[in-house]
Amino acid sequence: MMEKTNKHIINHNHGKKAFLSIILGTILLILALVIYKVDVTEYAVITQFGKPVVTITEPGLKLKLPDPIQSIQRLDKRVQVFQSESLELLTLDKKSIAINYYGTWKIVEPIAYIKTVKDNIGAEARLLDVFSSSLGVQFGKYNLEELVNVDSDKLKLDAMISDATTYAKERAAEYGIEVIDIQIRVLNFPESNKQSVYSRMKAEREQMAKKYRSEGSEEAAKIRADAEKEQQIILSEAYMKSQQFKGEGDAEAIRIYGQAFQKDPKFYEFIRTLETYEKTIDGNTTLILPSTAEILKYLSGNSTDN
Numbered sequence: 001m002m003e004k005t006n007k008h009i010i011n012h013n014h015g016k017k018a019f020l021s022i023i024l025g026t027i028l029l030i031l032a033l034v035i036y037k038v039d040v041t042e043y044a045v046i047t048q049f050g051k052p053v054v055t056i057t058e059p060g061l062k063l064k065l066p067d068p069i070q071s072i073q074r075l076d077k078r079v080q081v082f083q084s085e086s087l088e089l090l091t092l093d094k095k096s097i098a099i100n101y102y103g104t105w106k107i108v109e110p111i112a113y114i115k116t117v118k119d120n121i122g123a124e125a126r127l128l129d130v131f132s133s134s135l136g137v138q139f140g141k142y143n144l145e146e147l148v149n150v151d152s153d154k155l156k157l158d159a160m161i162s163d164a165t166t167y168a169k170e171r172a173a174e175y176g177i178e179v180i181d182i183q184i185r186v187l188n189f190p191e192s193n194k195q196s197v198y199s200r201m202k203a204e205r206e207q208m209a210k211k212y213r214s215e216g217s218e219e220a221a222k223i224r225a226d227a228e229k230e231q232q233i234i235l236s237e238a239y240m241k242s243q244q245f246k247g248e249g250d251a252e253a254i255r256i257y258g259q260a261f262q263k264d265p266k267f268y269e270f271i272r273t274l275e276t277y278e279k280t281i282d283g284n285t286t287l288i289l290p291s292t293a294e295i296l297k298y299l300s301g302n303s304t305d306n
């Protein structure tokens with residue numbers, strides 16, 4: 001009798017544990033259906049019978065109705081990068097160029113995003129159109145020399161990219177997407193016409209070099225002519241001044257000679273004769289003159305002092 005009672009108690013305990021396990025499992029299943037976790041890097045969009053109804057932006061544990069009444073669609077809220085293949089565009093002056101670019105973007109309106117593009121594949125398809133059309137419109141407003149130039153004053157590439165980014169922001173907003181930036185990775189000429197473009201650029205540079213050389217030669221000739229003219233003016237003025245100084249010197253010498261002659265005519269004559277000897281007679285000079293020549297009177301010793 002005791003054994004039957006013990007077996008009955010054991011079976012009762014086993015049944016109670018099994019029941020509690022079922023209850024606990026049911027509770028955990030229900031909790032798993034209604035409790036979900038939102039990460040800090042994501043949005044959680046609650047869809048009700050397939051339609052998005054609410055966006056959860058704060059991280060943590062949240063509650064919802066069980067599937068299939070309400071489901072969760074998770075979206076990355078971080079900045080994402082879109083990279084393109086080579087794209088050929090035309091500039092304002094009808095020059096064909098090839099570019100590689102990338103754009104950064106993020107989801108800002110999750111419900112609009114799900115309704116319009118659904119997922120990242122759809123988003124990138126729309127962004128390809130947005131970025132390509134934005135760059136195409138803006139490239140068509142600038143000449144090639146404004147986009148590729150060693151002169152920073154003529155370069156307008158940054159302004160063009162800024163305008164393209166603004167245009168892309170406006171177009172992407174309807175998809176719940178914010179375009180943050182567009183940047184050009186490579187700007188080149190298409191392979192099909194690269195050689196012809198290089199040849200044309202070389203010819204233009206050679207023509208410009210000839211123009212600069214011609215202008216330089218012309219300017220050099222002008223500078224030389226101005227310098228020669230200035231030289232002639234300076235020499236002429238110097239000659240005039242030298243003649244003026246010489247005339248003034250000769251006049252002063254004549255005046256001094258006149259004063260000396262008036263004071264002592266014989267001494268003046270004597271000095272002038274000595275100067276004449278100095279200028280005409282040296283060790284290699286031979287004079288053949290009559291003995292009565294005036295110039296010899298001081299050499300013959302026959303001069304008479306008064």
